[in-house]
Amino acid sequence: xxxxxxxxxxxxxxxxxxxxxxxxxxxxxxxxxxxxxxxxxxxxxxxxxxxxxxxxxxxxxxxxxxxxxxxxxxxxxxxxxxxxxxxxxxxxxxxxxxxxxxxxxxxxxxxxxxxxxxxxxxxxxxxxxxxxxxxxxxxxxxxxxxxxxxxxxxxxxxxxxxxxxxxxxxxxxxxxxxxxxxxxxx
Amino acid sequence: xxxxxxxxxxxxxxxxxxxxxxxxxxxxxxxxxxxxxxxxxxxxxxxxxxxxxxxxxxxxxxxxxxxxxxxxxxxxxxxxxxxxxxxxxxxxxxxxxxxxxxxxxxxxxxxxxxxxxxxxxxxxxxxxxxxxxxxxxxxxxxxxxxxxxxxxxxxxxxxxxxxxxxxxxxxxxxxxxxxxxxxxxx
DNA sequence: GTCTATAGGGCGATAGAC
DNA sequence: GTCTATCGCCCTATAGAC
Numbered sequence: 001x002x003x004x005x006x007x008x009x010x011x012x013x014x015x016x017x018x019x020x021x022x023x024x025x026x027x028x029x030x031x032x033x034x035x036x037x038x039x040x041x042x043x044x045x046x047x048x049x050x051x052x053x054x055x056x057x058x059x060x061x062x063x064x065x066x067x068x069x070x071x072x073x074x075x076x077x078x079x080x081x082x083x084x085x086x087x088x089x090x091x092x093x094x095x096x097x098x099x100x101x102x103x104x105x106x107x108x109x110x111x112x113x114x115x116x117x118x119x120x121x122x123x124x125x126x127x128x129x130x131x132x133x134x135x136x137x138x139x140x141x142x143x144x145x146x147x148x149x150x151x152x153x154x155x156x157x158x159x160x161x162x163x164x165x166x167x168x169x170x171x172x173x174x175x176x177x178x179x180x181x182x183x184x185x186x
Numbered sequence: 187x188x189x190x191x192x193x194x195x196x197x198x199x200x201x202x203x204x205x206x207x208x209x210x211x212x213x214x215x216x217x218x219x220x221x222x223x224x225x226x227x228x229x230x231x232x233x234x235x236x237x238x239x240x241x242x243x244x245x246x247x248x249x250x251x252x253x254x255x256x257x258x259x260x261x262x263x264x265x266x267x268x269x270x271x272x273x274x275x276x277x278x279x280x281x282x283x284x285x286x287x288x289x290x291x292x293x294x295x296x297x298x299x300x301x302x303x304x305x306x307x308x309x310x311x312x313x314x315x316x317x318x319x320x321x322x323x324x325x326x327x328x329x330x331x332x333x334x335x336x337x338x339x340x341x342x343x344x345x346x347x348x349x350x351x352x353x354x355x356x357x358x359x360x361x362x363x364x365x366x367x368x369x370x371x372x
Numbered sequence: 373g374t375c376t377a378t379a380g381g382g383c384g385a386t387a388g389a390c
Numbered sequence: 391g392t393c394t395a396t397c398g399c400c401c402t403a404t405a406g407a408c
Contacts, residue, residue, distance in 0.1 A: 006391075006392080020291070021291045022210075022289065022290075022291065024208075024210070024211050025210050025211070025291055025292070027382075027383060027384075028383085028384065028385085029382075029383075029384085037392080038391095038392055038393050038394080039385095039392090039393075039394075039395095040388095040391075040392050040393050040394080041391065041392050041393080043384095043385070043386075044391060044392070045391090047385090048384080048385080049384065049385090095288070095289060098348075099341075099344045099348070100289040101289075102281070102289075102344050102347040102348045103208065103281060103286040103287075103288075103289035103290065103347075104208075104289065105206075105207045105208065105211055106211070108347065114350070117348045118348060118349055118350065120348070121345060121348045121349055122349070141361075141364065143357065144357045144358070144360040144361035144364060145361040145364070145365070146361070147342070147345060147354055147357035147358040147360075147361050148338060148357075148358045148359075148360075148361030148362045148365070149361075150341065150345060150358070151337065151338050151339075151340075151341030151342045151344070151345055151355075151358035151361075151362075152334060152337050152338065152341060153337075153341065154337075154340070154341035154344040154345065155285075155336065155337025155338060155339065155340035155341030155342070155344070156333070156337045156341070158285045158288050158337070158340040158341070158344070159307060159333060159336060159337055159340065161288040161289075161294065162284075162285070162288045162303045162304060162306070162307045163304055163307055163308070164300070164304065168333055169337075171329065171330045171333035171334075172330070172333040172334045172336070172337035173334075174330040174333075174334075175327075175330035175331040175332070175333050175334030175335075175337075176334045176337075176362075176365075178327065178330060178331070179331070179334070179362075179365040179366065179368075180365065182365075182368070192373080192374080213400080213401060213402075214401085214402065214403085215400080215401075215402085223374080224373095224374055224375050224376080225374090225375075225376080225377095225403095226373075226374050226375050226376080227373065227374055227375080229402095229403070229404080230373060230374070231373090233403090234402085234403080235402070235403090373408105374407105374408085375406100375407080375408075376405100376406095376407085376408100377404100377405085377406090377407100378403105378404085378405080378406105379402105379403085379404075379405090380401100380402095380403095380404105381400105381401080381402090382399105382400090382401075382402105383398100383399075383400075383401080384397105384398100384399090384400105385396105385397085385398095386395105386396085386397075387394100387395085387396080387397095388393100388394095388395090388396105389392105389393080389394085389395105390391105390392085390393075390394105
């Protein structure tokens, strides 16, 4: 592992705090306390909070994309890959590490961070659209369904947090998958 | 109008700022500046930020529920009421005034505010579940579809903000409504 | 009820020794 | 590269006059 340099420990600590509290609510001070490095080191590697945020959010998005691709990029039939992605176990009460950031003005006010979020969802939408196209749907319908599938996950996280009940996300996924299945079992 | 008392102006200003920036990122100072009242007045009516937040978030939830019920409570057929609710015009780029708060730790760490969010979604889920039941679905399936419908809206808001494109919400709704319709037009 | 003034503390960032 | 010390600002909240 290369996670024991000061820089890596800072990024890793920032990722954890950003996921738990958001970017705006996390102070550089909190990051350096959690990482165990000194104040000077933080500002040596990341002159401003913006720089730290870009590094940490970028790392989180890379990891989330890699994880998503593991279920979406197999060679099973399209519909199975889709359902595997939708039903993948998730920490519903924690919320989506990426999606939650859209409610954080400190993120949305920063063009660099906005671009990172944008790239994440554009990529996922592209892959999901291709999957729906493989099932024989025309392109525009496939694109709408891809938006719906992604919205189910993101909205399921919101419901789970609001209701403090992880099953709210599972229920939303079941409701959506049930609609997908009805074509095959009418 | 009764919105020209100091108290009402404070609540109204807080609602606007909370919707735009979240609760944690909005200072009582910002609220009193936006409302035009003096500092002493704020702390006279709302001794702590918590008290102000409960009043403002409560008001926002009441207004949002009333607006939702206007489309859900008509006497048109169940499926029409549902689609009318899903397709209602929304300020997608602003995000859901209520749903966005689930990403705000200042809200989730406050039991009173959590309860207000919970009540909002429980109420909407109840009404949506009843609508799906009216279409002849068994109770547990109706409940899952209600979760899915609400997740489409909440997730659509997240996608719209992440992509900076209001049509992402519309696309998610189209994708979902298309699946609902396929039973009728197979 | 509303005002001005201020307290005590955390914020983001910088200085400068080692 | 990493440390400790410190700056100036804004935060939430309180004090006390009017």
